[in-house]
Amino acid sequence: MARVLVRNKRGRGYLVDPGRSPLGRIMRYVILIGIVLVMLPLILLCLYRLPFVHPISTLMVKDLVTFSGYDRQWVSIDDISPTLVNSVMMSEDAKFCSHAGVDWDALNSVVSDTIDGEQTRGASTIPMQTAKNLFLWNSRSFIRKGLEVPLAVMTDLILPKRRLMEIYLNIAEWGPGIYGIEAAAQHHFNTSAAKLSARQAAYLAVTLPNPIMRNPAKPGRGLQMLARVNERRARAAGAYVGCIG
Structure with a gap:
């Protein structure tokens, strides 16, 4: 994941990895859960085609x-x-x-x-x-x-x-x-x-x-x-x- 340049009050910049922040981790989990919720019915319905x-x-x-x-x-x-x-x-x-x-x-x-x-x-x-x-x-x-x-x-x-x-x-x-x-x-x-x-x-x-x-x-x-x-x-x-x- 690309890093973001953040500057403090003194104008000094430093790179931050958004994925390592608490908000970034939460977003990753939300996206992962969303993908699972979409894929699970799809997989089960394909399985349910079998007589x-x-x-x-x-x-x-x-x-x-x-x-x-x-x-x-x-x-x-x-x-x-x-x-x-x-x-x-x-x-x-x-x-x-x-x-x-x-x-x-x-x-x-x-x-x-x-x-x-x-x-x-x-x-x-x-x-x-x-x-x-x-x-x-x-x-x-x-x-x-x-x-x-x-x-x-x-x-x-x-x-x-x-x-x-x-x-x-x-x-x-x-x-x-x-x-x-x-x-x-x-x-x-x-x-x-x-x-x-x-x-x-x-x-x-x-x-x-x-x-x-x-x-x-x-x-x-x-x-x-x-x-x-x-x-x-x-x-x-x-x-x-x-x-x-």
Whole structure:
């Protein structure tokens, strides 16, 4: 690193190596940490392309660290009911097959509503939720959302749509300590992910926005109404969700 000429009050000059000063060392550490934070998700996402790698979410890590335990049984997307995939897509991200990680129109609408002080609606895509589950925390904040957007673009760029959906369905939370569609299907309906009916798939899909408060096995009137709408949309989706096939 180049040295800097510094003069004292008497006009005498001497050379100083900024890298050896406390501020210089701090800056080096900050830059190093920044590089690691950028490279780590990139490296992990490349690793997650491999079909035999079964990622876990940050919530699952938290449950392990706190000795809470969790139930998750990884299942290939080939062994998940196509109706469930359609239902989740219609509920969480209808433009999943066409966007590149972020639905910019929906996100711009949310930003505009926030600036105007209006009630906002969700704009999180499946890549955004997957990136959040894999790398970020669960509380709402502008900092987390700001990190979520570039991570979602990176996730969608590196992972094929089919693999991205497979990972999402295997790390999504469907109740306290219940992660992944196989554990959710068995816990709530005593069946496998491959054998979910259209109505069961709809109940599970509309539970995702709030899996702690919503119970797909014991749906209230509001959840039943949402499930009926979702079931009709999933049935009509057809080739619209063909990127998973």
